[in-house]
Amino acid sequence: MSEKIYALLLRLFPPSFRETYREEALLLFRDRSRDEKGLSSRVRLWFDLLADLTISVPREYFYAEPELLAASGQRFGGKPSFYFMGDESPRPGALLLGGMLSLAALFTFSSLLSQGGRHRPRSSSARQLQRGAVPSASASKRPSRQATGDRKSQSDGENETLASTTGQSTIPASPFTPAKGKSPSDAILLHEPSLSGQPSSSGQRDTASPTLPSQGDAATTVATAVGHGNLDSAERQRVLDAAISNLKRHYVYPGVAEKIADTLLAQGKRGEYDAITDGDAFAHQLTKQMRDVSHDMHLELVYSQDPLPPQPTEQTAEGLARYRKAMKQENCTFERVEILPRNIGYLKLNLFPDRSVCEQTATTAMASLNRADALIVDLRDNRGGMPDMVALMASYLFDHPEYFYNPRENTTQESWTHSPVPGNKLADKPVYVLTSSRTFSGAEQFCYDLKMLKRITLVGETTGGGAHSGVWYRIDDHFGMGIPETKPINPYSTPDWEGTGVEPDVKVKPADALSTAVKLAQTKLQKK
């Protein structure tokens, strides 16, 4: 193996040198590897080899291609001159290798750039270990949205947070976001299937207990502040134990919770976490393992470099005001509301925002589309939102109340559409809903239920696949987790979209979805 590596490294030398001495050099390498056993000797060997390469490769090129060094210095008449280094054109293999190296470098560079905001200098002063207080059970069940202080929630602390891909600057930052180097809006792109590090759990509507902070059962909270990234084994163990305890107590599938617990404990015993000293890496690792076992994208362990709020913060008037302002600037993410040729109504909605804030906007938008002969609802960029807004929007499509299944909530009176909507003429019009793989969460609920009710034609891509939502549990100052707690009964035989997404009726690329839907609508209207 190491000899192969060295043989590859030898390719760095110019061909003339390689031809003459490659075999010899390999032989020497073999001799040394044979004679110098043991770790320190090996390390020394490689140190020698690498130092040797560093010095002698440029020197050999100087001998082989003196133009390399000379050319840069030469100018003719004040203009730089260019040289061909060799008489022959490069070998195809060399071109290929060069191309691949460039790509690798480009990739490395860009991924480093994208990591840029994620890492901050760590200060050990932030490390305050209050070991005496471990563990104290304190109430910390609350929606992540509250944890993030982003906004006020409905009185029952309900589902989903608000996302806006465009309102980043106006939506207040959450405690998670700085640590993640993500834009605030990411904090509310809930149920992101990737390991986004955000609390996937938004709050869960819990009809029995409107005020979340007072819920006494709640999570096992470890009152330990974990220093920035310098996890030691005790801290890792504490987080692990708390995570397992939370899972067993709250996860909707106790059997799966046991399995996850076994897996995590086994991994811990095998020492798989021993090397992880970075909180973020640890959280990612645990999240990945929980998801590997459960296939549940809403199970998540989150690390925040900045301390998480100690108690669920009450919604503030200020937070609500900021949310209102953001939504106002975004027109409640009703990005486009227009009538296309042939009287086809087109609505592009990028969120299902809080009904209490955006109901008026929604009503106005729907009113302006009311006389359309067909409706296209563009959810290709819709990341989800509040279930009551989902139900409100769906209300326009029926002339009688329909049960609107929400896999995150147990059935309540809110689970029905508010149909018929007075004055609404859209209830019997053909409706096309455009989807992409970015279509997520609440937007998928809209797609799934309407598809199950055979009310719409879905055009586009299979959606993202985030159905279940979790409840946020704070573990300590830096760790928290999202755990799905409920699993309402699905009235439909088709499983909900968790992990799989909603299949479109007409599968086309998202870019072609609108034109396809327009054509479908036109054909349909012609037949009339």
Place this chain on the structure above:
Amino acid sequence: MPKRKLDPLPSAAFQILLSLAEEDLHGYGIMRQVAEQTDGRMRLGPGTLYSSIQSLLEEKFIEELDPREDVKQSEERRRYYRLTAAGRKLARSEADRLAGLLRVARSRKILRGDYV
């Protein structure tokens, strides 16, 4: 292709000349001999080693032996090198130069001792 410089004589090249003073050696043998005669301070990597050998060959200070007849079939064919008369002369003049330096160092009381 420019000539590789051996003036002033790089210490690696000088060490190689010294290592070949008593016997013909192959590359790895030279490396070990050099390590031995410098108490392990100089471990020639392949690049430096063969680069120096190449320059010494070009200037005919050493020569490559014809492939040995007596090598066992199983053993890889190694190149052996031998010091030429010119190489021996070069090594001696370098040693003289260093000895001169030593004398100066000693006269400036930088180095004590009475040999050489």
